[in-house]
Amino acid sequence: MPNRPRISAFAIAWLAAVTAQSQELADLSLEELGDLEVTSVSGRAEPLSSAAASIYVITRDDIRRAGVTSLPEALRLAPNLLVARADAVQYAISARGFNSLIANKLLVLIDGRTVYTPLFSGVYWDMQDVVLEDVERIEVISGPGATLWGANAVNGVINITTRSAADTQGSLAVVGAGNREAGGTFRFGGRVGTGHFRAYAKATDLDNTERANGVDVPDAWTRAQLGMRADWPLAAGSLTLQGDAYAGQSAQRGAPPPTGFGRVEIAGANVLGRWTRNFDGGSDLQVQAYLDYTDREDFGLFSPEAAIFDIDVRHSIPLGKHELLWGGGYRDANDDVKNGLFFGFAPPQRDLHWANLFAQTAWNLTERLALTVGLKLEDNDYTGTESLPNVRIAWTASPTQFVWSGLSRAVRAPARLDRDVLLPPPTGFIIRGGPDFVSEVAEVIEVGYRADFERGLGISATAFHYDWDKLRSGQPPPAFIQNMIEGSVYGFEAWATWRTSDRWSVSAGLMSLEHDLGLKPGSTDPTGPSALGNDPEHQWMLRSTHAFGLHQQLDVMVRRVDELPQPSVPAYTAVDVNYSWHFKNDFALSIAAQNVFDGSHPESGAAPNRSEFPRGAYLKLRWSPF
Numbered sequence: 001m002p003n004r005p006r007i008s009a010f011a012i013a014w015l016a017a018v019t020a021q022s023q024e025l026a027d028l029s030l031e032e033l034g035d036l037e038v039t040s041v042s043g044r045a046e047p048l049s050s051a052a053a054s055i056y057v058i059t060r061d062d063i064r065r066a067g068v069t070s071l072p073e074a075l076r077l078a079p080n081l082l083v084a085r086a087d088a089v090q091y092a093i094s095a096r097g098f099n100s101l102i103a104n105k106l107l108v109l110i111d112g113r114t115v116y117t118p119l120f121s122g123v124y125w126d127m128q129d130v131v132l133e134d135v136e137r138i139e140v141i142s143g144p145g146a147t148l149w150g151a152n153a154v155n156g157v158i159n160i161t162t163r164s165a166a167d168t169q170g171s172l173a174v175v176g177a178g179n180r181e182a183g184g185t186f187r188f189g190g191r192v193g194t195g196h197f198r199a200y201a202k203a204t205d206l207d208n209t210e211r212a213n214g215v216d217v218p219d220a221w222t223r224a225q226l227g228m229r230a231d232w233p234l235a236a237g238s239l240t241l242q243g244d245a246y247a248g249q250s251a252q253r254g255a256p257p258p259t260g261f262g263r264v265e266i267a268g269a270n271v272l273g274r275w276t277r278n279f280d281g282g283s284d285l286q287v288q289a290y291l292d293y294t295d296r297e298d299f300g301l302f303s304p305e306a307a308i309f310d311i312d313v314r315h316s317i318p319l320g321k322h323e324l325l326w327g328g329g330y331r332d333a334n335d336d337v338k339n340g341l342f343f344g345f346a347p348p349q350r351d352l353h354w355a356n357l358f359a360q361t362a363w364n365l366t367e368r369l370a371l372t373v374g375l376k377l378e379d380n381d382y383t384g385t386e387s388l389p390n391v392r393i394a395w396t397a398s399p400t401q402f403v404w405s406g407l408s409r410a411v412r413a414p415a416r417l418d419r420d421v422l423l424p425p426p427t428g429f430i431i432r433g434g435p436d437f438v439s440e441v442a443e444v445i446e447v448g449y450r451a452d453f454e455r456g457l458g459i460s461a462t463a464f465h466y467d468w469d470k471l472r473s474g475q476p477p478p479a480f481i482q483n484m485i486e487g488s489v490y491g492f493e494a495w496a497t498w499r500t501s502d503r504w505s506v507s508a509g510l511m512s513l514e515h516d517l518g519l520k521p522g523s524t525d526p527t528g529p530s531a532l533g534n535d536p537e538h539q540w541m542l543r544s545t546h547a548f549g550l551h552q553q554l555d556v557m558v559r560r561v562d563e564l565p566q567p568s569v570p571a572y573t574a575v576d577v578n579y580s581w582h583f584k585n586d587f588a589l590s591i592a593a594q595n596v597f598d599g600s601h602p603e604s605g606a607a608p609n610r611s612e613f614p615r616g617a618y619l620k621l622r623w624s625p626f
Contacts, residue, residue, distance in 0.1 A: 059137050084569075103123075126266065131202060144390070175620070179207075208220045299341060339425040389409050404447075460496075489516070
């Protein structure tokens with residue numbers, strides 16, 4: 001398919017102007033940015049500057065300034081994440097190693113709704129979308145969060161939070177087009193009784209990618225989504241209702257079945273309710289429940305249909321010098337999988353259940369020393385009850401310096417891919433799920449430092465060590481999936497921001513990662529640890545943000561990713577530039593360019609059939625009359 005700028009037929013040529021309110025985060029001082037509140041670390045709102053974890057916050061202003069067009073591309077802004085694009089819509093995203101298209105040790109939430117699939121404990125990124133203009137912040141924790149969030153929050157947690165309906169009133173429209181994609185969004189917000197609501201519709205159209213030889217990869221994609229959110233203030237709390245529905249399909253990947261792969265088709269819907277209540281004495285209660293339905297048709301792999309119900313209750317109680325957070329939850333996932341050409345599941349249907357109880361308490365031992373201790377007990381159908389403890393200590397060395405350390409146990413519980421998979425169906429004579437597969441276990445120690453110095457300089461640095469046991473392994477065919485890999489993963493991650501003036505800031509990030517993994521005695525796995533993921537030893541980024549007066553801004557980001565070992569992927573350096581111009585109160589225009597100095601490069605997969613990603617350009621117009 002030739003590259004050409006396009007205006008999508010389904011897009012509406014409107015967009016939100018960036019008013020003075022949209023400039024708020026850009027004008028914050030470094031100290032004010034450090035006091036941004038986060039909730040993913042302790043389960044309660046706390047300043048970022050005193051959160052005892054390796055956490056990076058992507059703000060809505062970061063997303064706007066970067067000019068990104070999708071959620072995975074927005075996640076590239078976090079220096080503590082590994083993000084590798086595989087084709088037009090598929091991404092491998094992880095933290096602290098084991099990155100692959102079926103990465104399974106990173107927990108992702110959108111407004112409190114867990115979006116990983118019970119099929120492989122990972123995320124279908126082509127089924128996750130949000131209106132980026134409505135995102136309030138993305139909290140990216142690298143490191144275990146199992147005590148609060150449960151199994152699979154081993155290497156990190158991504159918590160995507162959208163803005164309240166009260167903050168998104170009036171009309172918003174977006175249209176964008178480039179040489180590889182086009183899209184549009186319309187959103188309207190208003191009042192409903194004593195509360196507020198918003199409703200939106202958006203659509204995206206992506207072109208085929210290409211191989212190194214210039215041949216098209218048939219992975220073009222169209223997707224449409226609509227949704228709503230409503231928020232009501234109550235006498236002593238709040239009520240939120242929200243939901244989304246979506247559908248999409250890929251290009252025809254070959255002749256129609258049964259002679260070819262056909263299209264990948266997706267559809268789904270979700271609805272979530274959250275009620276909070278504040279009590280006298282400072283305690284508060286939150287009850288959240290949601291339903292999530294997904295349907296995926298993929299003749300080549302497999303076609304799952306799943307319905308998930310989840311309910312979670314949390315109660316926070318102040319107790320003198322310490323605070324107790326406790327609660328519990330229940331999750332039911334009912335799925336029905338139609339076997340594909342290469343993969344299948346036996347039995348085809350499963351009804352899986354998870355239940356948990358947790359408690360976490362934080363003590364202020366002195367004015368500068370705080371201790372947090374927590375424990376979650378989580379029960380699943382495969383391995384029974386898992387124990388997930390966490391201990392963290394934090395020392396405020398000075399008003400501008402903060403030191404913390406954590407010791408945790410986290411697990412990646414079995415998924416259907418571990419226990420029930422057949423390759424190929426119906427016999428599975430190459431690979432079969434392991435009936436005795438148990439949880440992968442990590443014992444983790446972290447040490448971190450955070451500081452806000454004078455003259456606008458702030459830094460965060462963390463060293464970590466994972467002691468892994470019972471990692472997934474295989475055997476020569478006919479193979480049962482086993483737990484016969486062990487060893488350690490360790491590294492260092494750091495980032496810094498320097499606000500040189502009111503109009504210019506520079507930020508940098510670095511990650512270094514080492515693996516020392518091997519087969520346990522008695523294993524006959526012919527592949528070994530390389531099957532668990534493909535990670536660079538080092539990656540770094542630099543970003544410059546400059547404002548020209550009140551109406552023009554220029555962002556430049558340079559990303560360097562080392563080579564991947566197996567399969568081999570060359571190292572690459574990408575330079576992305578975004579220019580935005582707020583030329584009227586109601587209108588803004590932005591021009592984004594990707595891979596400016598690089599003809600094309602791959603980011604994952606084996607040659608010669610992998611996709612490569614060339615230079616790109618994207619023009620976007622925003623309009624908002626209110």
